[in-house]
Amino acid sequence: MANDHEDLFRLLRMMGMPVPEDRDGDDAIPVDAVIGDADDTEGDDKKGTSASSGSGGGKRRSSRGPRGHAGxxxxxxxxxxxxxxxxxxxxxxxxxxxxxxxxxxxxxxxxxxxxxxxxxxxxxxxxxxxxxxxxxxxxxxxxxxxxxxxxxxxxxxxxxxxxAGFPFIPGNAERYATVLETTDGDFAEDIQEVDYADVPVIDRASAILLGARAMGSIPEYVSQFEISDAYSQINYQGRPVRVSPLIYADLFKWFSNRESGIPAYVLVDMVTQEAEVVRLDEPIKYSESEPLARNVDRYVQLKYPTYMFDQKSFELDEGGTPWWVYPVQRRTIGLFEGTTIQRVVLVNACTGETADYAVEDVPTWVDRAYPSDLIIQQYNWSGAYVNGWLNSWLGQRDVVRTTRGTDGELGYNYLAQGEDIYLYSGVSSVTADSSNVGFILVNQRTGESHFYPVAGATEDSAMASAEGELQNLRYQATFPLLLNVAGQPTYFMAMKDDAGLVKMYAMLNVEHYQNVATGSTVAACQDSYLQMLAADGTLSDEQAEASGVQQRVEGKIATIAQAVIDGNSHFYVTLEGSSDIYDFALPDLLSIVRYRVGDQIAFTCTAEEAPTADGSQEDEDATAVAEDVGAALVRPVTAIEQ
Structure with a gap:
């Protein structure tokens, strides 16, 4: 009987049935149970419940059994x-x-x-x-x-x-308006009068051009390195300069020079227009052109993993050591809005040494803790939401914004004062396009912001006026630099030719921008501008004398001659004991007609040389005076004392 069972089990296994192994003792499976299972399976096959006929169908059916050995x-x-x-x-x-x-x-x-x-x-x-x-x-x-x-x-x-960061959420408009705290200031008191020995006369585009020329003078560098686009404007040893590091020209140049590092940076003096490639004793190892671990962005972010860094700048300490300056952002409104600067991380570009400062503790040689674009954004928030969110787009009372600039760029420039760099931008009403209501100066190291309410021309209007003054030369004006000249807010611009080279300079008063003073040097432009201010009455007599553009003259008249120049009448006067000629232009100084030779007279005049009599003069006496004095200085008179 056992043999019959074994034969039956063997037959069932050959048919693919789930038959357990033979076991002895109490665990042995009864034959009837096995036969019954076989009968059930056969019955299912007869009912058509099997997957298919033949042994294959039997295998698929048995594999679905929860306890089958094969399944x-x-x-x-x-x-x-x-x-x-x-x-x-x-x-x-x-x-x-x-x-x-x-x-x-x-x-x-x-x-x-x-x-x-x-x-x-x-x-x-x-x-x-x-x-x-x-x-x-x-x-x-x-x-x-x-x-x-x-x-x-x-x-x-x-x-x-x-x-939660949208400005229409209750309370958010006030938060946006106070991200940048701006106070009113007095321009004449807050801003030092300009020292023309320190006036930056070129813009970033000209600095890039000069830097490229300096780089071209060093062949061994040109073949391996390029100049970064950084060109940060800083105060370095009391001078306004732009500085930018060299970078590897490409991946293969990096592979060849990675051990020795980057040997130099480019320094452009914005006053003298001199550019030099400064060689370093210790090369720059941490730069933006490094692709791997020494990439400065990757290096500083992995070292400070939770810091959100804003736009970095490349700066020099007073010893000439290059540093990367990384402002650290903080959001104050909602999840992503209300950005301000909380800390500053400094990275030594040569050694990788880092220093982490609260923004109020940053060393004074650092000039750009607050990025320019962020300052403009923060002030535009305060200008838009000063009277609430609804007013920012519906009533727009007192809503202002910074100058839009030219060529799609933001309109701002930089002003050097003491050890710091100030961002300057005009401020105009959102409903006005041709005039400013004032301007702002923001310290880029401390974030201190001041507004100066001076109505006048927008920067692009000033640039157009300067270009119109020299339209025959087709010069292009740089974005204006704001200066304090004799207490007057003044736009100063360099005039460039088509090659990007500075050829002349122009100045015009922010409030009275119709007249433009120009000169081939900064000093000549300054003299012309001051004389123009004195002539149109913008400067008081005391200011004019203090600035050196006007002098008080008193004496006895030696000669008087009348001439007509370009359709305008002039009286030319000489005084006893002086070879200078004094030009009294009519009709402004009509009272000169009351004076005769030998009369005592007192007046104020400028040191500018006026046009002397020439062949177009109609008065022979004036010609004789001009011939007698030869090359004597002709000084325009601005006022006659009564």
Whole structure:
């Protein structure tokens, strides 16, 4: 009987039936049970419930049995493979995330948009995966559906954080208006009178041109390095300069020079227009052109992983050591808005040494703790929301903004005062395009901001006026620099030719911008401008005398001659004991007609040389006077004392 059972088991196994192994004792399976199973299987086949006829169908049917030996092995293998695949996938994911973090180095800060782009991506993938798993698993469907709430909540938190930064949210308009605290100032008192030995006469574009020429004079550098686009304007040893490091020309040049580093930086003096390539005793190892670990952006971000850095600048300390200056952002409104500067990190470009300062403790040689674009944005917030959000677009009472600039660029320039650099920009009403209501000066190291209410021309209007004065030469004006000249806010511009070279200079008063003074040198332009201010009455007699452009003269008239020049009448007067000729122009100085030779007279005049009599004169006496005095100085008279 046992042999019959064995034969039957062998037959069933050959047919693919799930027959257990033979066992002795109490655990042995009764024959009737096995036969019964076989009968049930055969009955199912007869009913058409098997997958297909033949042994293949029998195998597929048996593999679905929960306790079958063959099916159990297959399920075990699948379960083990899934676990291994899950582990491998997790490892790959971690490696990819770590490599991505190292390469892209986002700030690990919940106020960083880049971090939120990663969080939202992960949350979206997690929500999708949980949804799919809940559809495939009936056992854990409820739990998986509940877990979907987690990524959805993350996405909802992001939306709430973004909306919380909108200016129409109650209280936000006031917060925007006070991110940059601006106070009114007195221009004549706050801003030192200009020293023309320290006036920067070139702009960034001209500095780039001069730097490229200086670089071209060193062949061994030109073949390996280029000049960075940084060209930061700083005060270096009391001089306004622009400075920019060299960078590797390409990846192959980096590979060839990475051990020796970058040997120099370019320094352009904005007053003398001299450019030089400054060689370093210790080369720059941490730069923006490094592709790997010494890339300065990656280096500083990985060292301070939670800091959100703003636009960096390249600066020099007073010893000439190059540093990278990294302002650290802080958001004050909602999740991403109300940006201001909280700290500053300094990175030694040669050694990689770092220093972390609160913004109020930054060393005085640092000039750019607050980036220019951020200052403009902060002031425009205060100008827009000074009277609330609704007024910013509906009534627009007292709504102002900074100068729009030219060629799509923001309109600002820099003013050097003492050890600091101040950002200057005009301020105009949002409803006016041709005039300014004042201007701002913001200390880029401390963030101290002052508004000066001086109505006058916009910068682009001033540039057009200066270009019109020299329209026959077709010179182009640089963006104006704001100067204090004899207590007067004054636009100063360099006039460049088509090659980008500075040829002349122009000055005009911010309030009275119709008249333009020009000169081939800064000193000549200054003299012409001061005389123009004295002539039109902008300067008082005391201011004119203090500035040296006017002098009081008193004496007895030796000769008087009348002439007509360009259709205007002039009286030319000489005094006893002096060879100078004094020009009294009519009709402004009509009272000169009352004076005769031998009369005592007192008047004020300038030191500018006026046009002398020439062949077009109609009065022979004036010609005789001009011939007698030869090359004597002709000085225009501005006022006659009664």
């Amino acid at each position: 159990g092995d297959l399920l075990d293998r699948l379960a083990q493979w899934s676990k291994r695949a899950l582990i491998v996938a997790c490892i790959v994911l971690v490696v990819v995330l770590a490599a991505s973090y190292w390469w892209f180095h986002p700030a690990l800060n919940l106020q960083s948009p880049q971090v939120w782009s990663w969080i939202l991506g992960i949350a979206a993938v997690a929500a999708f995966a949980l949804k799919v798993l809940s559809m495939r698993s009936t056992k854990h469907e409820v739990l998986l559906r509940r877990l979907i709430i987690v990524p959805i909540a993350v996405i909802a938190a992001f939306v709430v954080g973004v909306v």
